[in-house]
Amino acid sequence: MRQWIMAGIFSLTLATSFPAVANAQTETKTQQFSLNPHQLVSLARQGTFRELDIPGYSKLIAGYRTSSIEAEDLMRAAIETNRLLPNILSDRSFISAVEFELQRLAHDAGAGN
Structure with a gap:
């Protein structure tokens, strides 16, 4: 049971952090060419x-x-x-x-x- 909880927390952390990283990279590229x-x-x-x-x-x-x-x-x-x-x-x-x-x-x- 504990493994499932840890896997869920890990998945949730990944799911919420990747969009922020992708957004930051997009903003950096946009700023580069402005x-x-x-x-x-x-x-x-x-x-x-x-x-x-x-x-x-x-x-x-x-x-x-x-x-x-x-x-x-x-x-x-x-x-x-x-x-x-x-x-x-x-x-x-x-x-x-x-x-x-x-x-x-x-x-x-x-x-x-």
């Missing part, structure tokens, strides 16, 4: 992707102005660091929004902001 274009450019500006040859701060702006750094480069770096899903590279509206954010960053830097 960057918007502004956040992506902001991370790049802060030097987050330096190890992937995307410079930060004024060198990022200079690279953008000379066309050695493009929106897709930032997106690839974010994909490589698990911040964006790979299929984002085919999303023209996202690419355009990242391009707009880079233009704005370069313009603001030129205006002394």
Whole structure:
């Protein structure tokens, strides 16, 4: 009888803990891929992707102005660091929004902001 009670408690514990673990894993994956274009450019500006040859701060702006750094480069770096899903590279509206954010960053830097 005692074995049945212990087995029941064990089963109940497993049944209630697995959904929580699965939920936590799903939330983590969702959070990994939730960057918007502004956040992506902001991370790049802060030097987050330096190890992937995307410079930060004024060198990022200079690279953008000379066309050695493009929106897709930032997106690839974010994909490589698990911040964006790979299929984002085919999303023209996202690419355009990242391009707009880079233009704005370069313009603001030129205006002394």
